[in-house]
Amino acid sequence: MWQSWDGSVEALLEPPVQRADVLIVEDEVEIAELMQFHCERDGLRASLVHNGKLAVDVIRRQKPDLVILDLMLPDLDGLEICRRMKRAEELRRIPILMVSAKGEESDVVAGIELGADDYVTKPFSPKVLMARVRNILRRRDAEQDKPDDGDRIVLSEGRLVIDAERHVVSVDGSTIDLTLTEFGILQYLASRPGFVRTRDQIIAAVHGKSTVLSSRTVDVHITALRRKLGSLGDCIETVRGVGYRFGEGKTALADA
Numbered sequence: 001m002w003q004s005w006d007g008s009v010e011a012l013l014e015p016p017v018q019r020a021d022v023l024i025v026e027d028e029v030e031i032a033e034l035m036q037f038h039c040e041r042d043g044l045r046a047s048l049v050h051n052g053k054l055a056v057d058v059i060r061r062q063k064p065d066l067v068i069l070d071l072m073l074p075d076l077d078g079l080e081i082c083r084r085m086k087r088a089e090e091l092r093r094i095p096i097l098m099v100s101a102k103g104e105e106s107d108v109v110a111g112i113e114l115g116a117d118d119y120v121t122k123p124f125s126p127k128v129l130m131a132r133v134r135n136i137l138r139r140r141d142a143e144q145d146k147p148d149d150g151d152r153i154v155l156s157e158g159r160l161v162i163d164a165e166r167h168v169v170s171v172d173g174s175t176i177d178l179t180l181t182e183f184g185i186l187q188y189l190a191s192r193p194g195f196v197r198t199r200d201q202i203i204a205a206v207h208g209k210s211t212v213l214s215s216r217t218v219d220v221h222i223t224a225l226r227r228k229l230g231s232l233g234d235c236i237e238t239v240r241g242v243g244y245r246f247g248e249g250k251t252a253l254a255d256a
Contacts, residue, residue: 020065020137022046025055025081026099027073031122035068038126039133052076056084059091066136068129069116071100071107079110086115086177095136095180099124112224117179118217135207139180153190155246160232162187171232181206182225185218189236189246198243218244 022044026032032048039046047062049055052073059067059081067085071078078098085091098111098119108119117139118132153162161170162183169176169186178186184206189197197205199215222244226233237247 020044021062022066022068022133023049023055023058023062023064024068025049025052025073025078026068026070027051028070034126035129038130042130042134044133052078052081055081059085059094060088063090064094065140066095066097066133068097068099068133071098071111079114082111082114082116092177095140097132097136108220109223112179112220113227115177115179117181136180139184139207153187155190155235156232160229160235162190171230176228178225178228181221182228185221186225189244193246196239196242196245202243 022039024032024035024039024046026035026048027050029050032050036046036048047058047064049058053076055067055069055073056076069078069081073081078100082096082098085094085096092115096116098108098116099122100107100111100119101122108121111119117136120129120132152164155161159172163169164187167183169178169183185202188202188205199218202218222236226236229235235246237245239245
C-alpha cells in the first residue's frame with residue numbers, strides 16, 4: 001500500500017530547503033517511521049510523537065519548523081491540536097501539514113479553516129508527501145527572506161488591508177490569522193483586481209510552477225479564506241469554469 005520514493009529526476013532537481021526540524025505526530029508507528037525516514041533522507045531533522053497530549057507538550061517545548069499532523073490520534077485528535085496551536089501566540093506561525101485517512105471534504109475543510117497549510121490523504125506516496133513538505137518549508141523560507149518593500153494592498157475602501165512587509169492582514173482594523181497559503185492566494189488575487197486567475201495559475205503563483213496539486217485544493221483554501229474574511233469574503237468572486245478574481249473597483253494599491 002505504501003509506495004517508496006522512486007528517485008525521479010524531477011524530485012532531485014527541486015530546489016533545496018534550508019535544514020529544518022520536523023515533528024511527525026502519527027500513532028501508526030510504521031507510517032510515522034516511514035515519514036521520518038524520507039524527511040531525514042531529504043536532510044531534515046525529524047522526530048516522532050505517537051499521541052496527541054504529548055504532541056502538544058513537545059510542540060510547545062521544541063517549536064519545530066513544521067508539524068506533520070495526523071487527524072486521528074489517541075486522547076487528543078489532530079483538529080484539536082491544530083486549534084490549540086493557532087490560539088497560542090508563540091505557536092500560531094508554525095506550519096501544519098495534516099494527514100487524514102478519511103479523505104472526506106468536511107475534514108479537509110475543517111483542518112484548513114483551523115489553520116493547516118496543506119493536507120495529504122492516506123494512502124499517499126512518500127514522494128507526494130515530501131513534495132508538500134518542501135513546498136511548505138520553501139514558502140516559510142521565502143517569507144523570512146522577503147525584502148521589506150513597504151507595499152500594502154488596500155481593499156473595500158480601507159476595510160481590508162494586506163501588509164506584505166509585516167505579513168499581516170486586517171479586516172476593519174482587526175488582524176485575522178491566515179496560513180501561508182491563504183495569505184499567498186489573497187495577495188495574488190488582490191494584486192490585480194478584475195483579472196481572472198485559473199486554479200493552475202493560483203497554484204503556480206503560491207506553490208511554484210513545478211507543483212502538481214488538484215484544483216480542489218485551491219477551492220478548499222478559497223472557502224476557508226472567504227470565511228475568515230467574513231463580510232468581505234464576497235470580494236473573492238468565482239468565475240464559473242475558469243477560476244477566481246477580486247471584483248473590479250474593490251482594490252487599490254497604497255504605499256506604506
